[in-house]
Amino acid sequence: MTQAPTPTADTVRRLVQSLLKDKKDKKDRDGKETKRGREGTGPDVRPAAPGAEPATWWVGSRHVLRLAPDREATVRQRRELRLRDLVRPHLPMAVPASVAHGEWAAGLTYTLDTKVPGGSGQEHDVSAVGEADLAALLTGLREVPVRQAETLGVPRAAPRSLEALRRAAVRAAELCADADEFDAARLHQLTQAAAAQLAAQSGSAVLTHHALTGGHLVVSADGRVRGVLGWGGAVVGDPAEDIAGLSLAVGSPAAVRAATLAGYGARPCLRGLWLARCDSVVHLAEALTGGDARRLGASRTRLRHAWEPILLERVTDLRETDDDAL
Missing domain, CATH: 3.90.1200.10 (Aminoglycoside phosphotransferase (APH), C-terminal lobe)
Structure with missing residues (x-):
């Protein structure tokens, strides 16, 4: 069995850059490229909590990226995305919403969620x-x-x-x-x-x-x-x-x-x-x-x-x- 790669900050940054590429290109065309973008360092990414890496990362101040590290976690994450949609109408408080999801490695999923304020x-x-x-x-x-x-x-x-x-x-x-x-x-x-x-x-x-x-x-x-x-x-x-x-x-x-x-x-x-x-x-x-x-x-x-x-x-x-x- 092929060993799954271990995600790093660079892995996360490259993934988020690919997700936000269209938005970044539009900003570039409008002449509104950010200082961070001009420096080529990509979006600010950091572990969501001590010891949370390699699975959970803050992306800027408004998003959190979660990477499934193995097949079992991938199954849970795919189920979670569907379940959140099911429970959301029944709850008066926020349930995270995914703005993008897919695979970050072969057979391993990710979801980029909006941060719930608080x-x-x-x-x-x-x-x-x-x-x-x-x-x-x-x-x-x-x-x-x-x-x-x-x-x-x-x-x-x-x-x-x-x-x-x-x-x-x-x-x-x-x-x-x-x-x-x-x-x-x-x-x-x-x-x-x-x-x-x-x-x-x-x-x-x-x-x-x-x-x-x-x-x-x-x-x-x-x-x-x-x-x-x-x-x-x-x-x-x-x-x-x-x-x-x-x-x-x-x-x-x-x-x-x-x-x-x-x-x-x-x-x-x-x-x-x-x-x-x-x-x-x-x-x-x-x-x-x-x-x-x-x-x-x-x-x-x-x-x-x-x-x-x-x-x-x-x-x-x-x-x-x-x-x-x-």
């Missing part, structure tokens, strides 16, 4: 009005026809076992406790019986973004959610996964309030809460073992967000009528 959920806190935006996001995802999403190739994902995750979190909590990072007794709130009660309900699958991290939420300075990025990992599956993602990204109280506004009852909200809490402990233990300072800092933030207290904390006595308790 900062990330890691930079700005979500306000009360922003929580309503998150509720509209969860509502919109639930309204996307599942059959249409599957026609586009969006896969189905089986619900995770909360009990298996609980056991993994209990083991991880001991490591975190030894490092004085977490009180392992806090996990005693989630018993084996409670985890069983919070199993995913049959027939509840919806389109889920499945990666609602702070980096994928575009948040303005006033705390409004202005856009959602990163649709490549979307699946048809457990809506509690998106509630869990929001718990890790913006805090459990905001996530549960948003899910409640979106019409979700106590069971999926609590399931999402405990998915997030168990995940946060497991990820923190992995970061402690790995010794990556940047990853450790992010893991601590997600742990703090997930373990923020909410009004509804009892999970040991759920009954069918409890779905209206929130």
Whole structure:
């Protein structure tokens, strides 16, 4: 098998130059060639984030170029372009739009997207009005026809076992406790019986973004959610996964309030809460073992967000009528 080339800044610059050639030629004819163009250095390109190269690059101040590094990523990117068009009418916030797409190497795709204005959920806190935006996001995802999403190739994902995750979190909590990072007794709130009660309900699958991290939420300075990025990992599956993602990204109280506004009852909200809490402990233990300072800092933030207290904390006595308790 031929080894795929590794894209560099020069690769990106040449690709963008070819995409913008017609526009540049027009500027040249009109005598409006930019200083950068006259110097022949091409458009300003830089990695979108530390470690984001070789896959994601800022192009100037208004575009982002994403390169699929392998065949699997190419399949996801082609599906993502179609999925974004499907979900856009259902959401009140921006979904990235592609101004150009094609192949940057044999069988490997790219998309040049417009930048969604705003900062990330890691930079700005979500306000009360922003929580309503998150509720509209969860509502919109639930309204996307599942059959249409599957026609586009969006896969189905089986619900995770909360009990298996609980056991993994209990083991991880001991490591975190030894490092004085977490009180392992806090996990005693989630018993084996409670985890069983919070199993995913049959027939509840919806389109889920499945990666609602702070980096994928575009948040303005006033705390409004202005856009959602990163649709490549979307699946048809457990809506509690998106509630869990929001718990890790913006805090459990905001996530549960948003899910409640979106019409979700106590069971999926609590399931999402405990998915997030168990995940946060497991990820923190992995970061402690790995010794990556940047990853450790992010893991601590997600742990703090997930373990923020909410009004509804009892999970040991759920009954069918409890779905209206929130």
